Amino acid sequence: MSYKGGKFIWHNGQIVNWDEAKVHVLSHALHYGSSVFEGIRVYKTPDGLKIFRLSDHIERLYNSAKIYRMPIPFAEHEIIKACKALINDNNLTNGAYIRPIAFRGYGEIGLAPKDDHPVDVSIAAWEWGTYLGAEALENGVDVCVSSWQRVAPNTIPTQAKAGGNYLSSTLISTEAKRLGFDEGIALSTDGMVSEGAGENLFLVKGGTLYTPPASSGILTGITRDTVIKICLRLGLTVNEQSINRESLYLADEMFFTGTAAEITPISSVDRIAIGSGERGPITEQIQSEFFGLFSNKTNDDHGWLESI
Numbered sequence: 001m002s003y004k005g006g007k008f009i010w011h012n013g014q015i016v017n018w019d020e021a022k023v024h025v026l027s028h029a030l031h032y033g034s035s036v037f038e039g040i041r042v043y044k045t046p047d048g049l050k051i052f053r054l055s056d057h058i059e060r061l062y063n064s065a066k067i068y069r070m071p072i073p074f075a076e077h078e079i080i081k082a083c084k085a086l087i088n089d090n091n092l093t094n095g096a097y098i099r100p101i102a103f104r105g106y107g108e109i110g111l112a113p114k115d116d117h118p119v120d121v122s123i124a125a126w127e128w129g130t131y132l133g134a135e136a137l138e139n140g141v142d143v144c145v146s147s148w149q150r151v152a153p154n155t156i157p158t159q160a161k162a163g164g165n166y167l168s169s170t171l172i173s174t175e176a177k178r179l180g181f182d183e184g185i186a187l188s189t190d191g192m193v194s195e196g197a198g199e200n201l202f203l204v205k206g207g208t209l210y211t212p213p214a215s216s217g218i219l220t221g222i223t224r225d226t227v228i229k230i231c232l233r234l235g236l237t238v239n240e241q242s243i244n245r246e247s248l249y250l251a252d253e254m255f256f257t258g259t260a261a262e263i264t265p266i267s268s269v270d271r272i273a274i275g276s277g278e279r280g281p282i283t284e285q286i287q288s289e290f291f292g293l294f295s296n297k298t299n300d301d302h303g304w305l306e307s308i
Helices: 028-032 054-067 076-089 163-178 222-234 245-250 281-292
Strands: 008-011 014-017 035-037 040-045 048-052 096-104 119-126 141-145 183-187 193-196 200-205 208-211 238-240 253-258 262-269 305-307
Touching (some): 008 076, 028 096, 035 054, 035 163, 054 096, 141 163, 163 183, 193 245, 200 222, 200 245, 208 222, 222 238, 222 253, 222 262, 253 281, 262 281
Parallel strands (some): 141 262, 208 238
Antiparallel strands (some): 008 014, 008 119, 035 096, 040 048, 040 096, 048 305, 183 193, 200 208, 200 253, 253 262
16 A cells, blocks of 8 residues: 555665565654654646755754754755655656655664664655645635643653654544544643644734744744745734634634645634635735745745755
C-alpha cells in the first residue's frame, strides 16, 4: 500500500521501494515520540513544479532537532537535494506533499539516549489535496473549541515540530470529529486561544487581523509567516496578541493556515456563525494573493518558490 503517487522513499541516503521503508519495533521514536518532521508542498505552476519555502522548512527541521539534541547525520543541502530528487523519482508531475522526518532509531531503549544513538532520516512524497477538503477553501469549515488544552510553557517545547507534540493534536482533532465538527481549536493553559489541531489561526475584526503569539503555545508556522508578509504587502494590519475565547465568536472573519490546510476559512465556532457564516472578503483577498504565487498572478518577491 502507498499513498497516491508514492512509489519510492528516501531512507538514510538510499532510494527504496515504498513498502520496504521499515524501522525496528524498538526504535526510540516509536516508544517516546522522539522524531521531528516537516510538511512541504509542491505546486504545479506555469513555470514547472515549484517547492514552496523548501529551505525554510528544512531549516526548521534542523532547528527542531537541535532543541532535542538530535544530530541529523546529513547536511541541510543533502536533504534539500533529496526532496527534489524524490519528486522526479515518483513522477509527481501534478504537485505533491513532501514529508521529511528525522527520528531516533534502534539503540538503547532507555529514555535518555546516548550521544551515539542512531538518528534515521526518511523522506516520502505523494499527491495530497487540501487537508480539510477542497470545498473548504471556499465554503469554510465548522470548528469547536476543544476540551483539550495545549501544553504549558517549559513542558514540551512548541517551537519544535516534534512527533510527540502531535498526541495533543490527535486528541483535539478526533474529539472535534466525534462531535460532528471538521476541526478543533485548543486553548492555552491560561485559557487564551492557542491554535487548531494542526493549524495556526487568524481572525479579522474591523479590518484588522489578529493571531495568537508564540507565548500561547503555538508552533509559529511557515504559512502563518507567509500570511503575515502577504498582509504587509496588502496594507493590512496584523496584531500578534493574546486572544480570549469569546473573541472567536465575535470575529468578522476567521481562517486557519498551515502547509496541509493552506488557507482555509472558518465558517462557525461552536455552532456560532462567524460573520455571515461564509468566507469573508479579507480572507478571500489573502487566499488570492497566496494561491496567485503558483499561477504567476502574485510576484514571488521573497524567493519562496524553489525549482525542482
